[in-house]
Structures are given as structure tokens and as C-alpha cells.
Amino acid sequence: MTEEDKSLHNTTTSSSQPQSPSLSSSSSPLTPSPPKSTTSPFATEAVLQGKAWVFGDDINTDIIMPFRFKSRTNDPNEMAKYAMYGIDPDFHKKIDKGDIIVAGRNFGGGSSREQAPVALQYAGISAIVAESFARIFYRNAFTIGLPALEIPGIKDHVVQGDRLIINLGEFTVTNTRLGHLFQAKPVPDFMKKMLLDGGLIEYFKKNQKFPWS
């Protein structure tokens, strides 16, 4: 058992009473939801639900959003048509709104292109759960209000089509098929606030300052 497996094991066993699907699908989150922005189409819900799309390790930004498409538009809805193009050019047609990506190590490696998380978000993806994220992609996801949860070992506990519930207040993921709850790595408070407000732009519009100011 690797160190990561151990930490995952500890996490799952430490939540002695895994949340039942019916409980966690309740619309009332465990922690109060902050006021939501009314202007963003992606003002992040405190509890998200969706079916899982499972990918492997090292899903890089050129796979998520090829350069030659992203460099020819500034329209997020156009970017969405190329989400995950490097694996399946028709991926954007197969997603149901709210679906969740589950992936292995180093999701979003490579380029700084914010168009990568934007394409996923506008294609309907509501969150990404991965064993680890590449640095810039992780920042960009929070910046645009797309939840990115880091859970070492998660890929071994989710199969394609599983229904997942994400509690953004607690930063947890529940696999309803297994009834298991997984704790994601914590993030600084200001990042979480920004995320719950729907991203950096919405945060700024609401507060007239940046979260780190």
C-alpha cells in the first residue's frame, strides 16, 4: 500500500458513518451556503450532484482544449465545443449538465490556458475530482469558479457513470454507489470564498476587491 493509499484509507475509515445517498442528496448543505451571486451562470452551488466521467493520469491542457481552437475565439460557448477534444471530439455532446470529471494524477498539466477549465465548465462539467492537479490548472479552476477537489487515490473508488455528490462547504465527495465519503485536501479560506462566489470575476463584482487584497 502506497502512502497515498494509506491516507485515502484513513480518510474513508475515519468518516465512521459514510453519508447515505439520500442524506447527502438533500438540498440543505452541511454548512450554510453564502449568498449567491445572481449574475453568474456558474455561481457555485454548495452541493453538487452529477455522474462521473473517469479519466486516467496526465490529462494535459492540449487534450482538454487544443491550441488551434482556443486561439481563434474569445467566446466560452465556442470553447465548450472542444472540451476534451484530444480524447473524444464529441465529448461535449455526451455530457449532461452537472456531470463531474474524475481523474488520476496531474490533471491539467502543461499550458496556462484558462480556456481549458472554461471549456469544461461551459460544456456542462460542474466539478473535477482528481488525485492531483497541475499547478496552473488548479489556480485557473478556482479563478473561474469550477470546483477542483484533490483526493489521492480517488480513481480507484469511482467507475464511469457513478453518481457523485460534492459538498463544497465541507470539501467532500460522496460516491452514492458505494456510500463512501472522501475528504478532499483543504484549500486556503480565500480560495474557497472565491469559489463559492462563482470565481474571481464574480467575487470582484460583489466585493470590489480581490480575495487576497
Add this chain to the structure above:
Amino acid sequence: MNTSSLTSPQTDDSTNKILNDNSMTFAEKAISIKSRQSSSQSTNHNHSSSRLSMAGDIAVVNVDLAMAQDSTGPLAIRSLNEMRIDKLYDPSKVLLVIDHTFPAADEKVANLHAMMRDFASKHGCMLVEGSISHQHIMENLAYPGMMILGGDSHTCQAGCLGAFATGIGSTEIASIWASGEIWLKVPETVKVILSGNFNKGVFARDLILDFIGKLGEDGANYRALEWTFSDDTTRRGLTIDSRACISNASMECGAKLSVFPFDNLTESYIADNPRKTKENSTIEIHPGTSANYADEINIECNRIEPMVSGPDHPDAVQSASEMAGLEIDQAFIGSATNGRIEDLEIAARILKGRKVHRNTRCIVTPASVRVYEEAIRRGYVEIYLESGAVFTNATCGACVGTHLGALGEDEICISSSSRNFVGRMGALSSKVYLSSPATAAASAIEGKIASPERYL
């Protein structure tokens, strides 16, 4: 040497204290000097309420230069507009570069370029067209100790001059343009100690490909790489151009920063390539001798061979001799990773008096207008054209598959550009193998992957 000159607002007693601190890495010093505050996230030190930031802390730093290029700038401008911000904090610290699809390959790109020109004109910020941003920053703007953020992952190239340089996304760049600052988590640092010198046919690109192969493509994720030398012979053997290649390509193992701390080569480079700003704002940052490192890696340069990486993953590395014989459709020499004059010189030496294989296209792309002019002056362009190669303007075009060398279905390219991800240079079924310019040039002649020694 105008070290820590009075022109720098941070030059004060506390800056000198940081510079002289023996327990801090380069990254810790660079961030601390530029930070106005630090919130301690770690418990392994006692600096929580001061300006000092140690690995794991989150600091808010003043940014000296915030750059976006033509595939990240339009989105940054859009974000700024959405926030209804119409005034920049300091236009003299804002740089827009049109380099990726330059000159515009079609009307969609042309419209986005026009948007950038309008923005630069309205705000009076810097606008550069036709040189790759990282090379332009290196040749004209970067100072040792500078805090440089770029909307481009390879912004880390400026680490070759002892600057703190890293990439972020468009909207965060927009927030710097508006406020002059950004948050950074202070990275842990891996110290790399180089010794020995390269054998014939081996170059900086081979070193970094070999390094990435061993570390893995996320082996330095969130971490800083600090490159040091065991002795002066090794130090002198790695020119600033070579350091630029290493700093740039370090992104392919996820590094947040890849820095060569200030030394006499840095000093000479800055003197030979005068900065565009009037004041010399060099801050010589030397890591402390008792700093804490997450890891320490020793590399013997004389043990490295010509390397090839690919396809699809930068850490899929083998020696060029192991890969030799694989037929190619295209050889690409250039880009920000390997489009400097020393790279073009090697390509010219190999291609001189020889012909590119009839089944292979060979494309040479300099990293900047300055490199372009120097290649003409030295007669390299004539050599390329006589060999049957194409010499393009400075652009990221082929490297990102947008123009001037894109690949069709199932085509194979050996390339000195930055990445070999699936579909990076064109069709999803095309394959990219990364190598030094020398290996790419030797392969162009043979029409298949070839080690360069016999051509040198």
C-alpha cells in the same frame, strides 16, 4: 554593479536582511523581498507575522511585470471588461505580446490581435509583435530578482537570469494589471547540482529531457528548481542561452520556478543586452547556504547522451541512439525552448553543405527578431535555404500547431519545441518527438531519427 539599487522601492534594511539570510532558498528570498505581507500556512518557522515567507506560506507580492500573449491576452482583456475595470495599476509593468499565431493566420486570429492592439493603445502599455514573449523578456526586460508573472506556462524561462518568473491564467493576469499584485504560495525547492561538461553532440536540451524523464511530468509540480554548479568549468559551460532552454523546459516536469541564481554570466548578459528600462533594478539573490531543500539532485553532465522524448508525454525519454531509425515527416528547429542563436548556429553547422532528406520537411523558427537578424548576419539563413529547409519569422506557430508547420494525420515530427502532447502540433494521430536542435537537424538530413555526433 548597481546592486540592489536605490531605485528599487524594496531596497531597505529588511530587504538586506533577507538577502543576507542564510536559511532561505532563492524562492523564499525572492517572494519575501516582493511581498507586503505573509500568512503562515506552515508551522516549521517563526516568521508568521513578518514579511518573511517560507515554503508553504501564502504571500501577496508586488509584480514587476505581468505579460499576456495572443492566446491568453484576449481572455484577460475580456475578464477586465467583465469586472468593469478600465484603469491599469501601472501600464509600464504590463506587456502584451503577439507571438503565437503571428502574423495572423486567418481572420479570427486577426480580430483577436486587433483587440490586443486597441487595448495597448488605449492604456499605453507595452506591445510587442513578432518575437516570442519569453525571449523578448529575456533580451530586453528581465532583471535578476524581478517578479515576473505571465499568462503563459513557459514564463519560467526568465529564471535563467535569476528572476522569479512563473505562469498563471488570464483572469489572474487581469487582476495584476488592475492591482499590481497577486498571491503566491511559496514553493518548496529542489536543488540541482551540475558537474562535468557535455560530450560532443550533447546540449542543454538533452540535459533537461533526461532530467524530466527521471523526475516524471509532474515530478516538480508546485516546486522550484534551483540550478547550481559544482565548479566554474561547469558554470562556464552552460551559457545563458542554454540556461534559458533549461528554465523554459522545466515546465514539462511542472516546475513553478526554474532559476539560475545571479552570477558573472548573468552580469555579462545584462551588460551585453541593455534593458529597456532606464534604471538598473538588479537584485542579486543568492540562496542561503543552510536553506531547507525538499530534495537535492546531482547531475554529471558528461554522462548525458543525446536524448529524445515522446510521443505524447515529455517524460517518455530514450536516448537518440535507441530511437534512431524511426522515419519522420518533419524536423522542427526553434521555438522559445530552442530558438536562440546558439541553437541556430548548431543547426547551421550540421546542415551546411548537406541536404534535407527528400521525404522530410525541415522548418527553422527563431525565437525573436534579434535572433532572426543575427542568423541573417551570420549567414545561417543562406545555409538553411541551400539545404532545403524553410526559415520562418519568430513565432510559436508550429510548436502549438496553429500555423507554419502543423502536422497532418499520422505524421511524425522530431522537434526542438516545447511539448509533445497528443495533437500538439496538429492532427490527433500525429506524433511529436522532442530533441535538441542538433538531433533534429541530423534527423532532417537522414529522414529518420538520428544522433548528431557524426555531423559535428
